[in-house]
Amino acid sequence: MACSDKLRLGVVFAAMVGVGCALPWPDAASPTAADAGDAGRVIPLTDSGPDVPTPRSDVPVDSADVPAPPVDVVLDVPVIPFDVPLDVVLDVPVIPFDVPVDVVLDVPATPRDASTLDISVVIDVPPLDTGAADIGVDVQCGSGLRACGGVCIDISNRPDHCGACGNTCTSTQRCESGMCQPCTAGRSACDNLCVDLLTTDAQCGACNRQCPAASHCVAGGCVQQCPTGQRLCGSTCRSVNSDAANCGGCGVACVTGQVCSAGSCVAACPASLTACDGGCYDLQTSRNHCGACGNPCANTEACETGLCTPVACSAPAVVCLGNCTTTASSATHCGACSNDCAERPNAASSCMSGVCRSTCQSDYGDCDRQFANGCETSLGSDQENCGVCGRACTVDQTCCSGSCLSNSCGGGLLRCSCRCVDPSSDMSNCGACGVRCTGGNRCRSGVCMP
DSSP: OOGGGOBOOOSSEEOBOOSSSOOOOOOTTSOOTTOGGGTTOOOOOOSOOTTSOOOOTTSOOOTTOOOOOOOEEOOOOOOOOSOOOOOBOBOSSOOOSOOSSOBOBOOOSSOSOGGGOOOOOOOOOOOOOOTTOOOOOOOOOOTTOEEETTEEEOTTSOTTSSSSTTOOOOTTEEEETTEEEEOOTTOEEETTEEEOTTTOGGGSSSTTOOOOTTEEEETTEEEEOOOTTEEEETTEEEETTTOTTSSSSTTOOOOTTOEEETTEEESSOOTTOEEETTEEEOTTTOSSSSSSTTOOOOTTEEEETTEEEEOOOOTTOEEETTEEEOTTTOSSSSSSTTOOOOOOTTEEEEEETTEEEEEEOTTEEOTTOOSTTOSOEETTTOSSSSSSTTOOOOTTEEEETTEEEESEEETTEEEETTEEEOTTTOSSSSSSTTOOOOTTOEEETTEEEO
């Protein structure tokens, strides 16, 4: 058996050991590859001869070819705390048996002392696959804020993170003090405000659906805003004072042979007026029928003595429908011609600096900030706007005369419609608010019975 076939691997790696012969380790006295005559020559293992180096004294030579005990080589290799396959290549003569772990070793071809081998182990560790795991981000938030998704959020008033990250209020709830509070019946939550989607210009029919200029929200749809004296009938502004098809109101049509005069259907126009398109007009002053039926004047013209006459105004006044108008204060041409600040519900309207304003009546508020629907909120009883806009009562409170009062009056009494009642005997609030006893029944111990 050749000497190079006598290699064995120890606990980590085995040292090369000569069995029955001495390995020809090169040194200063041994032949080198420079001796061209020795190339490819097999050196016999004998006890004499000029080309045979002296065997090492620390390796016993036995002609019986008995293998020597294996020499363990201790390598200073870091402990690998996880299971990673290692490809380690040993740059030594051919190993004739399987090696459980492949290790790449950069080993000199002929080391004298295996215990001093300088071994470099390179471990190719694949990147750790974190999958879809959400790696937390250390975010430092100020007082009253909570880190949600790496962003500092006030969870006391965020409907998408109400009281806790990811806790979302419904479309009919708003977030108040970290709790989802229900809106009153008929209202929806938009931008954490409870609004009426049927009348709110900025939330018309749906949240954040803004009606364009010169229109307002009616029954959840944006409709055109008509000038004073006209009314929106369908999708068109009509003069209900003179329109025979909408005389006095939308859809009120005069019969054949009648005309509409001052909002009423009459058989004939007064002597000073002329019937045009079913209405009665003064052809001397009517801008739509100036001098004759169907002869309108331009916006910068006025109808004078039956003639369309240009109008010149001094600044800052401008011509609106044939009249000099100051749009900064005109209620019928506020900010622009025909922008009418008509009267609104529960409010007195005016034009200030070219903007229509509403002055609310007592106990009413313009809480949705929409001019078109006036002062729509009753501050005396509105749960979301109790006393002032934006002050909401909690679920265990009732808004009474602009104040949030506890639903419990004490002593077993309940607050129903802002009255303290005894639910054990109250016929209109038997056992709970709003439970009315009928059909001859009476309220006994909070239950309606005969």
